[in-house]
Amino acid sequence: MKKNLINAVLLLLVFTVFTNCKKDEYEMIQIAKRISVQEMRALPVGLTKAIPAKRTGKIYIYNDYLFINEPNEGIHIYNNTNPSAPVNMGFLKIPGNVDLAIHNNILYADSFIDLLAFDISNLNGIKQVKRVTDVFNQLYSAGAQKYLYTYKDTLVKKQTYKKGIFKDAAYSSNSLSQSSSTGQGGSMARFTLMNDYLYTVGVNNLSLFDVKTASNPTFLKAINLGWGVETIFPYESKLFIGTNRGMHIFSATDPANPIQLSTYSHIFACDPVVVQGKYAYVTLRTGNMCMQASNQLEVVDIEDPTKPKQVAVYPMQNPHGLSTSGDHLFLCEGNYGIKSFNIANKIKIGNNMLQHLINIKSFDVIAGPKSLIVTGEDGVYQFNYNDAANLKQLSIIKDQL
Template identity: 80%
Template sequence: MKKNLTNAFLILLAFAVFTSCKKDEYETIQIVKMISAKEMRAMPTGLTRATPAKKTGKIYIYKDYLFINEPNEGIHIYNNTNPSAPVNMAFLKIPGNVDLAIHNNILYADNFIDLLAFDLSNINNITLVKRVTDVFSQFNNPGIEKYIYTYKDTVVKKQTYKREMQYVAFSTSSSQASSGQGGSMARFTLMNDYLYTVGTSNLNLFNVKTASDPTFLKTISLGWGVETIFPYDNKLFIGTNRGMRIFSASDPANPVQLSTYSHIFACDPVVVQGKYAYVTLRTGNLCRQASNQLEVVDIEDPTKPKQIAVYPMQNPHGLSTSGDYLFLCEGSYGIKSFNIRDNTKISDNMLQHLNNIKSFDVIAGPKSLIVTGEDGVYQLNYSNAANLRQLSLIKNQF
């Protein structure tokens, strides 16, 4: 059935990914398998009992709830009325899930190549209300049977496995009051009753004016290396590994590119506040050619963004702003807070450096500073940005 290998680069996408486990003598390997789209859609999806996360992905806050993605598995739902004591309520099982966004009590999530819409009106009885098929497919070609990558973590002793390559084969056959808040690493965002999602090379648009009935509109090609998306003031700020792209969404169904702010090859989350964009660049993994730094970009004229300052950092990842303050994740080096009242003197105005939290993304929420780390999700009191205080830790179960 499987024949005619096509598109050589797809082979490179399907190699095993290796990460360190808690104990030195073990490590976790991520085995890549291939299933058909039909088999994918037959996988169990929906609400199950609460369970601890093994790994933390994207985070999202909506009303008094905290949503924590476990990559490729689904979404953990916490009642976060009291950030000092979040309550694990349920797990929304969604195979292949990486990102999410919420609008008018409807949760949107990727399920491999499909977009799913869940009704959160009754948080104890979350229901699937719509599936939009084939919107995230890299091989959405008429007459081609699609195959999907699935991932399974397996813990093994070091040096007891072989590194294997899986091959992809084909067979021929006939962000607002009503929305929540995601982190700077987000690939899903909402603005003006539209859902925008980015893949590695494109921007997808969905009309969600009727929240329970998302409608796919179109895909805009952006070129390879797209990483994140951030909405602000009727504009979309798209982080890529070669720069930041600014789109006007004044006509939300037809975003228009205004400009590109280019930088050296680097991983590139971005957040915006007022007339400034804050961009982090880091080394490591696919970002190996970059410097570790924070860049401040004047976007008062979004057609002509200009760099006004660059600050060396250790290994910056996600970031978030709140008023005069910037909170920046430094990966294995901790999390830092800065006063950004004067953007030309940020490095002189570091307020605190917590080096005991391995931090990757952060949301300055209405009740707490929510930080994803290697061992789980931290919540900090940031009423005094110079004295961040831990309120709770939702610990991963390794």
């Protein structure tokens, strides 16, 4: 009965959209289609020719390569040796994929409820080396039989759908490099690597995988964190986990047995976090799945990780992902652009904005070794950020909607 009701609502939505609408009023979104686990595992996986992305999700850099997730479809691979002219090399098709991390030439990616591992030592001949099944079980639908959801493109009226809703609900994730053998992701990541362990967060847990043998990831356990888990960020043998009610701090000194040190609580809000030195930077925003919140940047003193304390709060417009580099912080403001700040003085950050690019709708950002990489509504931008007060656009990889 419940399934029939859901299908009826979806059909009514589609019918409503296609009646009394002009063509220029449409835009493409993805709606869910239920399939069985057996059908899911029979879907094709692997390297295909280079294609443009219809939409972009998580971003990840590894050596001279840029990996761009297309939510629920797979990963676009670019040679980014020259950030002014990235070269589209191929597409790694992975149904149900929203996040990734790379360690010792092994790429880890989710495929619905499974973790897949790929050998990318030869990017022209990427090979799947392992599938770890049933490790992201929060994606199961209710009922005795296990079902999942794939997504198909559908036209809807523009005013009925605001881009970003699905990104918050399903696509948010990040990680940061801890060694030359590991890549770097953004602040919205749900996958990260540290000390030969892969850590992933779902909506209510932290999962651990042993990747000492990179091509043979082994699931160890899942730690319940309560509802609303969104992002994970590693720093100096600690894991900083953003939730919609606060930030958990875990010690990973024993990487196979992370121990919770504290929780920094705030009002209900979407919550990515990055860390530099003895400070954590947290953004909170309204809209989408994050109701009854404020739009602000919080600075948290974590010198004593068992007793995090707020240092300062700065009002923002609609902050999303963020990244730091030296004395500079780069902050995505969603539909309101991207901002750069001098953060040398923690209690005057609000007075030290260096630049505000208002024409870029930004979701997440990585301050990489060669460029500032920004993902937004219409594609992935790269900037020269040698002068944080004068960001210079190098290139854009545009979505093909």
